[in-house]
Amino acid sequence: MPLLKSYIFYLPLDDVERSFYHYFMNRETTNPRDNILATAERLIYQNGIHATGIDLLVKTSGVARKTIYRHFANKEDVAAGALSARDIRWLAWFRAECDKVNTPHERILNMFTVLKNWFTSAEYRGCAFINTAGEVSDSSDPVRQIARRHKQKLLDYIFELTRQLNTEQPLDLARQLFLLVEGAITMSRVMGDSNAADDAKSVAQLLLKQVL
Numbered sequence: 001m002p003l004l005k006s007y008i009f010y011l012p013l014d015d016v017e018r019s020f021y022h023y024f025m026n027r028e029t030t031n032p033r034d035n036i037l038a039t040a041e042r043l044i045y046q047n048g049i050h051a052t053g054i055d056l057l058v059k060t061s062g063v064a065r066k067t068i069y070r071h072f073a074n075k076e077d078v079a080a081g082a083l084s085a086r087d088i089r090w091l092a093w094f095r096a097e098c099d100k101v102n103t104p105h106e107r108i109l110n111m112f113t114v115l116k117n118w119f120t121s122a123e124y125r126g127c128a129f130i131n132t133a134g135e136v137s138d139s140s141d142p143v144r145q146i147a148r149r150h151k152q153k154l155l156d157y158i159f160e161l162t163r164q165l166n167t168e169q170p171l172d173l174a175r176q177l178f179l180l181v182e183g184a185i186t187m188s189r190v191m192g193d194s195n196a197a198d199d200a201k202s203v204a205q206l207l208l209k210q211v212l
Contacts, residue, residue, distance in 0.1 A: 046125065107161050112184065
């Protein structure tokens with residue numbers, strides 16, 4: 001199945017995300033299509049793709065079934081649009097938070113502080129892209145492609161930081177730090193480990209000492 005088109009816009013925020021996306025929190029939408037995607041994003045993050053059907057979307061969004069099908073071909077189209085929007089929004093938030101400190105070295109370590117704040121938010125449910133990719137077996141499915149693209153963008157950001165360090169192998173370092181980020185996300189969600197981000201940060205500090 002071909003990858004569906006990207007959906008680039010900002011969505012209204014739920015209570016969990018307000019502290020993270022504070023610069024978007026007053027951008028409400030009355031557009032039915034945007035409302036459908038905003039609702040789908042929340043439902044998918046809370047319940048997963050398989051549990052988020054059109055009936056639930058109609059009931060929760062208040063948008064008529066006919067209107068949903070006017071904008072989207074099917075449930076899969078809605079899911080792809082919602083996840084594409086979340087990809088843009090999450091990465092924009094993550095970069096903005098990490099970049100609040102000055103140097104690349106500080107920003108790398110700050111990634112784990114930012115993650116810890118996310119992990120301890122009221123209704124954190126892990127990474128939406130790991131969660132949804134796990135529900136889809138077909139590697140060519142748009143949901144899997146969106147998840148892969150999201151993770152590549154995250155790796156690209158880390159590589160952007162490591163390239164600014166005085167190290168001979170910035171890509172290797174970026175991949176190692178990326179594994180720490182992904183491991184911390186998984187440990188926090190699956191194991192309920194409240195120290196996952198702190199532990200990953202400690203390992204990151206050791207890696208940086210070895211290469212700098």
